[in-house]
């Protein structure tokens with residue numbers, strides 16, 4: 547099926563909250579069969595929950611096996627699960643560094659490896675949710691930027707490698723989006739924040755943050771047949787932040 551329209555089999559990580567939740571609702575409403583992989587069970591109604599820690603290879607492989615045992619193919623993989631880590635560089639602990647790299651970078655790597663045979667078989671596609679921090683530098687976000695920058699470049703590298711197989715791989719780099727994660731960022735800013743760096747964290751379009759459904763709509767678009775000549779695209783969706 548691949549780039550055909552619904553019904554498709556769509557696998558979404560991070561579907562229990564924020565951008566992943568909104569994206570799962572949008573695919574569900576198109577009539578797709580949606581699997582939500584998350585450590586939390588609060589996926590939207592009509593979405594099949596598969597308990598998965600994306601940082602655990604055995605769990606990732608088991609989740610893909612659960613999906614393919616039921617449907618024998620995967621049309622779309624959206625890697626959206628993620629965590630954030632903000633703070634001064636010298637305060638980052640090994641545990642914080644490892645957590646961000648494991649969930650935000652190694653997680654998508656393992657999901658893409660596990661799903662690849664099925665994506666190749668039906669010429670499916672992958673949408674990775676990176677971040678504005680994986681597109682342009684952001685202060686106080688070295689570990690997060692390293693992980694998201696890695697995800698952005700892994701997307702572009704894989705798009706080249708998988709082009710001949712007609713498997714498309716694209717990324718979206720959101721700016722400030724109204725989810726629990728963005729509240730967490732605000733709560734972890736250093737107390738003695740240099741006001742000049744705030745410029746780097748502000749969107750040019752004033753008045754409001756991006757909504758999770760706005761990012762979800764971009765995921766749906768990149769996964770659709772309308773985008774079938776798009777691969778290796780890094781879509782800045784950041785209110786002019788970058």
Ligand SMILES: NC(=O)c1ccc[n+]([C@@H]2O[C@H](COP(=O)([O-])OP(=O)(O)OC[C@H]3O[C@@H](n4cnc5c(N)ncnc54)[C@H](O)[C@@H]3O)[C@@H](O)[C@H]2O)c1
Pocket residue numbers: 559560561562563564565566583584585586598599600601626627628629630649675676677678719720721722723724725726727728
């Ligand atoms: N909100 C923003 O402003 C913003 C900006 C840029 C990029 N992003 C990216 O968007 C993605 C979604 O973030 P969000 O803002 O919706 O956050 P969120 O906190 O609302 O949702 C994140 C989801 O990921 C899940 N998750 C966390 N660790 C997991 C793990 N180990 N295994 C499986 N699931 C796990 C959480 O349970 C949650 O459901 C993230 O990758 C984030 O980096 C968000």
